Amino acid sequence: MRAFVVTAPGRAGIEEVEPPVAVPGEAVVEVARAGVCGTDVEFFTGQMQYLHDGHAAYPMRLGHEWCGTVVDVGDGVDRAWLGRRVTGDTMLGCGSCRRCGNGRQHLCAHRTELGIRGGRPGALAERVAVPAAALHVLPETLDDITGAMVEPGGNALRAVRAAAVGEGDRLLVMGPGTIGLLAAMFARARGAEVHLFGLPGPATEFARTLGFDGVWTAAELPDLRWDAIIDASTSPDLPARAAELVEPGGRIVCVGLSGTPSLVDSRVFVLADVTVVGILSASPALGAVIEAYAGGEVDPRVLVATSVGLDGVTGVLAGDRPPGAGTGPKIHVTAS
Incomplete structure (x- = not known):
């Protein structure tokens, strides 16, 4: 089958690889x-x-936000899965440690991550193998565009839950990328007053088209009370900025990752009685996101700018905008 493979920094393309086989406990998804x-x-x-920590190594088959149809199952898997449209968890725990036993397989020290960690091939391919226990059924009312937005939605929903915002609360989301925008949409659905903060440019301009209460750059940010702040950016400076802006007794949620360490004075948190929460993985919220999408609470499709074939992935990863793409932040890939 055809799969997208990264062989070294800046070097990638489509390769013909052996298709996955449904081993015991797993399903193969088209x-x-x-x-x-x-x-x-x-x-x-x-x-x-992960490349520097030894958790991943080239060659790599990427792709962890996906949907498809089950076409084969291994021993021990209910054959009722065959033909079902599904998405699935990225974080695949060992199944036997204390964390997995407590339902926190996304924190398992021995986990693999689909298309990310431990050599588990990802979904930028015609087919992908996934443990059946990690699958989630997609209702027929959700199209494939929405199905492939479940995983980022899980990260966003967990961030909003951690921010604990609702009717009458004011939330600032830092970083108007896919996760930040989805978090803003989930928070708005809960009745919060939602503002976004970003750099001048296309991402911030796109956010302004989505009807939030405010979208600001650093030069424009008003002096308002922020009951909670979600940092969905990749800036190493914004966690410290969030500490300066959040109301005493408020909450800061960090879901974005910077390429270099963030420096924050912890005394600011202590003296303002601020709660700081880190979010890793969509795993605990995937089912809830499917329900929210199916119920019309949030429609993520507006964030998808276009789709490309596997042969267009290298250009997207290199920062090229596909011809005719819309203004949203997300690019999808169709394997066929």
């Missing part, structure tokens, strides 16, 4: 659509920390 994420870009550039 991929309908997959998303390109900032993590994929970091692997393409060689900046991803």
Whole structure:
């Protein structure tokens, strides 16, 4: 089958590889659509920390935001999965440690991550193998575009839950990329007053078209009370900025990752009684996101600018905008 493979920083393309086989406990999914994420870009550039920590190595088959149809199952898997449209978890725990036993497989020290960690091939391919326990059924009311937005939606929903905002609360989301915009959409659906903060440019201009209460650059940010702040950016400076801006007793949620360490004075948190929460993985919220999408609480499709074939992925990872793409931040890939 055809798969997109990164062989070294800046070097990638389509290769013919052996198709996955449904081993015991796993299913093979024919991929309908997959998303390109900032993590994929970091692997393409060689900046991803897992490459330096030994958790990942080239060659790599990327892709962890996806949906498709189950076409084969291994021993021990209910054959009722065959023909079902699904998406699935990225974080695949060992299944036997204390964290996995407590439902925190996304924190398992021995986990693999689809298309990211431990050599588990990803979904930028015609087919992908996934443990059946990691699958989530997609209702027929959700199209493939929405299905491939479940994984980023899970990260965003977890961030909003951690921010604990609702009716009458004012939230500032830093970073108007896919996760930041989805978080803003989930928070708005909960009745919060939602503002976004970003750099001058196309991403911030696009955010201004989505009807939020405010979209600001550093030069424009008003002096308002921020009950919670979600940092969905890649800036090493914004966690400290969030500490300066959040109301005493408020909450800061960090879901974005910078390429270099962030320096924050912890005394600011202590003296203002601020709660700081880190979010890793969509895993605990995937089911809730599917329900929210199906119920019309949030429609993520407006964020998808266009789709390309596997042969267009290298250009996307290199920063090229596909011809005719819309203004949204997300690019999807169709494997066929």
